Amino acid sequence: LIDTPELHHPKKPVEELGNEAAAANRAMLASGPVRLEYDRERTDKYGRTLAYVWAALPDGEVMINEELVRRGLALPMIIAPNGKYAGRIFNAMEEAASKGRGLWGVDLVTSDHHGGLVKAVETQFQGVMWQRCQTHFTRNILDASPKQLQGELHSQLRVIWEAPDVETARQMLRRVIDNFGRRAPRAVNILEEGFDDAVAVLNLPEQYRKRLRTTNGIERLNEEVRRRERVIRIFPNTESAERLLGALLMEKDEAWSTDRQYFDMRAYIEWKQGRAVAEGVGVPEPAVAGS
Numbered sequence: 001l002i003d004t005p006e007l008h009h010p011k012k013p014v015e016e017l018g019n020e021a022a023a024a025n026r027a028m029l030a031s032g033p034v035r036l037e038y039d040r041e042r043t044d045k046y047g048r049t050l051a052y053v054w055a056a057l058p059d060g061e062v063m064i065n066e067e068l069v070r071r072g073l074a075l076p077m078i079i080a081p082n083g084k085y086a087g088r089i090f091n092a093m094e095e096a097a098s099k100g101r102g103l104w105g106v107d108l109v110t111s112d113h114h115g116g117l118v119k120a121v122e123t124q125f126q127g128v129m130w131q132r133c134q135t136h137f138t139r140n141i142l143d144a145s146p147k148q149l150q151g152e153l154h155s156q157l158r159v160i161w162e163a164p165d166v167e168t169a170r171q172m173l174r175r176v177i178d179n180f181g182r183r184a185p186r187a188v189n190i191l192e193e194g195f196d197d198a199v200a201v202l203n204l205p206e207q208y209r210k211r212l213r214t215t216n217g218i219e220r221l222n223e224e225v226r227r228r229e230r231v232i233r234i235f236p237n238t239e240s241a242e243r244l245l246g247a248l249l250m251e252k253d254e255a256w257s258t259d260r261q262y263f264d265m266r267a268y269i270e271w272k273q274g275r276a277v278a279e280g281v282g283v284p285e286p287a288v289a290g291s
Contacts (some may be wrong), residue, residue: 001050002065002089003077005076006058007105016265018101028064032056039082041187050082066092072102080239095203108204110212112136113194118205132197135214135257145187153180153187160199161213164206169199201274205271217262223254 005015007022036051044246046048053064061083070092078086097104110131111117121130138157156176163169173195182187189237201213212216228248235241256262 001052001079001082002069002074004074005066017267020102021068021199024068024073024209025064026069028057028062028067029054031058041079041082041083045242046078050079052085063088065089069093070096070101072096072100072104080243083287090173106211108200110201110215112215113197115138115197129200129203130197131200131212132194133213133215135216137194138140141187141190145184149180149184149187153184156180157191163199163202166199166202169202170195205267208268211262224248224252 004021004025005018007014007018032058035054036049038051038053038126044051054061055064064087065074066085069076069089076086076089076093078089096102102105106125106128108129108131109121109125110133111121112133113136118130122126136153138161139182141157142154145153153176156179158171160169160176163172173191176191201209204212225245225248228244229241232244235244
């Protein structure tokens, strides 16, 4: 059981890779005989059929659910009590993620400066832009400055973070160095050392910067998870915890996709394609299994 990008949702635009996932699905279905394999329950609460779809390809029979996940065109969606092939499907997801296929292509990671996180990003996402969380970074800088200067310094840091481009931010940095270099040398040293990582997001289109320059979004989501969890306190089993978290995440996904769309990735894709053309390189197509 899997979840593919939306293609015909009444309230959502076509999601990234939605057409590619549909095309891959149709191609496998048209390749030869198809059979359905059911798990413990045949339908979900909405009456939708739940089944593993097997298709005869030239190299042998494959499970389409698993293959779409392996190509990075779908994500696992286990609906309890069904889960016969959960291990296989999650292994396919790990393969897709490790190779950066399709939905797993990563362009930017935002985190604080925790050593383990930074090392993991460098190791597992080589070549990916890293954005140092500006909220955490600001706190690090202010903690190293005299208390009587913190208000003034904080206001000037905000000017840097909200600069229209990296060069303007660098000009603001020089002003901060001139103004605070002697009065708060430790704070200025921290700012200089982490400046490039903290303004990496300025290389992206303006409409994406506010939500990508800090980890505030994921931290608010984590707080919401904890708020729900405190009500129950003790879960009878792992499945009950997964159902609660799954329901909350699906609720948030629906809200971010329809009520107040968190990101419109179409504009980002167009920007990325335009940049690739300007640089004389192509935008890679989603990789397929075995590539």
